[in-house]
Amino acid sequence: MAEKGVKVFGMWASPMVIRVEWALRLKGVAYEYIDEDLGNKSDALLRYNPVTKKVPVLVHDGEPIAESAIIVEYIDEVWKDGYTIMPADPYERAQARFWAKYADEKCNAAIFPVFTATGEAQSKVVHEAQQCLKTLEKALEGKKFFGGDAFGYLDIVVGWYAHWLPIIEEVSGVSIVTEEELPLMKAWFDQILAVDVVKETLPPRDNTSRKTLIYTGSRAQGQGALVPVGNTNRYQRFPPTAGNLPESLPRQRIEVLGFLEGFRDIGLFHIASMHQKRVWV
Amino acid sequence: MLSCSPTSTHHPHSTSSQHSHPQTQTDRHPSNAPTMASEKSSSDLTLLDFWVSPFGQRVRIALAEKSLPYEYVEEDLLAGKSERLLQSNPVHKKIPVLLHGGKPVNESLIIVQYLDEAFPDTPSLLPSDPYARAQARFWADYVDKKVYDCGSRLWKLKGEPQAQARAEMLEILKTLETELGDKEFFGGEHGFGFVDAAFAPFTPWFMSYEKYGEFKVAEVAPKIAAWAERVGKRESVAKSLYSPDKVYDFIGVLKKMYGIE
Numbered sequence: 001m002a003e004k005g006v007k008v009f010g011m012w013a014s015p016m017v018i019r020v021e022w023a024l025r026l027k028g029v030a031y032e033y034i035d036e037d038l039g040n041k042s043d044a045l046l047r048y049n050p051v052t053k054k055v056p057v058l059v060h061d062g063e064p065i066a067e068s069a070i071i072v073e074y075i076d077e078v079w080k081d082g083y084t085i086m087p088a089d090p091y092e093r094a095q096a097r098f099w100a101k102y103a104d105e106k107c108n109a110a111i112f113p114v115f116t117a118t119g120e121a122q123s124k125v126v127h128e129a130q131q132c133l134k135t136l137e138k139a140l141e142g143k144k145f146f147g148g149d150a151f152g153y154l155d156i157v158v159g160w161y162a163h164w165l166p167i168i169e170e171v172s173g174v175s176i177v178t179e180e181e182l183p184l185m186k187a188w189f190d191q192i193l194a195v196d197v198v199k200e201t202l203p204p205r206d207n208t209s210r211k212t213l214i215y216t217g218s219r220a221q222g223q224g225a226l227v228p229v230g231n232t233n234r235y236q237r238f239p240p241t242a243g244n245l246p247e248s249l250p251r252q253r254i255e256v257l258g259f260l261e262g263f264r265d266i267g268l269f270h271i272a273s274m275h276q277k278r279v280w281v
Numbered sequence: 282m283l284s285c286s287p288t289s290t291h292h293p294h295s296t297s298s299q300h301s302h303p304q305t306q307t308d309r310h311p312s313n314a315p316t317m318a319s320e321k322s323s324s325d326l327t328l329l330d331f332w333v334s335p336f337g338q339r340v341r342i343a344l345a346e347k348s349l350p351y352e353y354v355e356e357d358l359l360a361g362k363s364e365r366l367l368q369s370n371p372v373h374k375k376i377p378v379l380l381h382g383g384k385p386v387n388e389s390l391i392i393v394q395y396l397d398e399a400f401p402d403t404p405s406l407l408p409s410d411p412y413a414r415a416q417a418r419f420w421a422d423y424v425d426k427k428v429y430d431c432g433s434r435l436w437k438l439k440g441e442p443q444a445q446a447r448a449e450m451l452e453i454l455k456t457l458e459t460e461l462g463d464k465e466f467f468g469g470e471h472g473f474g475f476v477d478a479a480f481a482p483f484t485p486w487f488m489s490y491e492k493y494g495e496f497k498v499a500e501v502a503p504k505i506a507a508w509a510e511r512v513g514k515r516e517s518v519a520k521s522l523y524s525p526d527k528v529y530d531f532i533g534v535l536k537k538m539y540g541i542e
Contacts, residue, residue: 063412071415074415091384097394098391102372
């Protein structure tokens with residue numbers, strides 16, 4: 001008997017997963033959301049996505065699809081009478097796909113180091129992240145959204161910046177998307193955060209969830225849990241590994257590093273090998 | 282040295298011979314080419330490309346499958362990048378670039394999809410069913426992310442990192458073998474499709490991967506080896522690819538350039 005309905009296998013803090021939720025909600029499609037512990041993946045997830053074992057996975061009437069950007073196009077094609085996600089014109093579609101790939105491959109790789117760098121090196125990586133985003137920003141010129149007047153495919157793919165980048169900035173103590181450097185992107189952030197499906201789905205920014213994220217993130221790396229060292233502001237990996245964590249690295253940053261480590265597992269930062277340096281004590 | 286002027290109109294191969302041989306070590310360009318001059322302007326397509334690029338070859342295969350005439354422009358990448366290339370792809374400065382009515386489309390798989398969508402009356406590479414399309418995109422993306430990068434590490438590196446690349450390449454081939462299964466083409470019921478076009482250009486690289494990795498594709502992934510042979514006989518593929526020997530020699534040229542032993 002064939003399974004019916006739509007399921008989304010995700011991790012609640014994942015921006016890749018949220019793309020799929022935005023697309024489904026735009027189409028008014030009901031779905032069951034299954035939250036995965038990336039350090040202890042379910043049999044179902046591994047069965048549905050044996051190749052990359054990552055989230056998100058969409059399962060539609062028992063048939064699985066992986067890779068968030070591919071899932072979004074699938075949703076647009078299946079529920080074709082609903083909200084229009086992809087542009088209609090072939091050339092515009094090609095442009096949207098081009099920028100989506102650019103953002104995922106280049107900008108994400110440029111953003112991650114902002115988080116792990118300190119001092120002089122950090123200002124350099126911030127500048128590089130800005131350069132990457134400035135290139136992307138060109139696709140916004142004269143438009144409210146990347147999709148034009150309406151929130152579309154490229155907005156779905158990069159919209160997560162509007163929520164996540166300010167968090168990264170706050171925790172790292174830097175500014176990336178500013179009025180001076182990236183005025184179009186800054187204005188677009190406001191547009192994104194006002195979109196109904198975005199408002200309905202964003203994860204909280206507060207501290208309460210961070211311990212869960214650290215644990216999830218570090219387990220995803222197969223290196224054991226991070227646990228607080230007594231009452232101090234330091235975290236210890238259990239079992240401990242050799243590290244080169246600078247003493248001056250603030251606690252909040254350690255927490256969100258765990259958060260981002262977890263993301264590596266869900267394919268957010270492809271160039272993870274650059275960042276294999278142990279930043280845990 | 283055979284020069285390839287930017288306005289020349291040709292295909293890299295004549296249809297009568299399997300592969301043409303560049304004449305001397307300084308000549309990397311094909312020595313013969315039929316022209317399609319009379320049809321050049323009818324679809325208004327120009328392809329900026331580099332003869333041995335598997336990414337460019339995907340586009341050549343797609344254009345041939347669709348019988349779309351186009352102007353082929355060889356970019357001599359080892360000598361530098363032309364103004365036209367830099368202007369058409371300022372973000373990545375890479376080939377292939379498809380110019381349609383002068384407007385550039387970049388990234389090989391994006392170009393192939395564009396061709397399907399802009400020329401809907403031609404045979405399509407993606408199937409029509411949304412689920413099959415999503416699968417095709419997934420596997421083409423898998424090939425895109427894995428094969429060239431892993432293959433490059435195989436011939437660039439030595440020792441432990443090379444052994445790791447070898448292990449990864451075997452894994453990639455076995456994964457693709459599982460996906461292909463007993464199908465004639467990756468496209469299954471659709472026939473020769475998007476994933477076939479995405480992966481076929483790597484088949485001449487198998488010999489080099491085998492030499493550097495000390496394995497045989499026919500032993501590791503026999504169905505892939507059989508598919509490679511089948512697909513190599515397909516006209517669109519045969520006329521777009523170069524021989525394994527030419528690829529191997531090209532890798533040698535790259536190694537010299539990078540100062541790798």
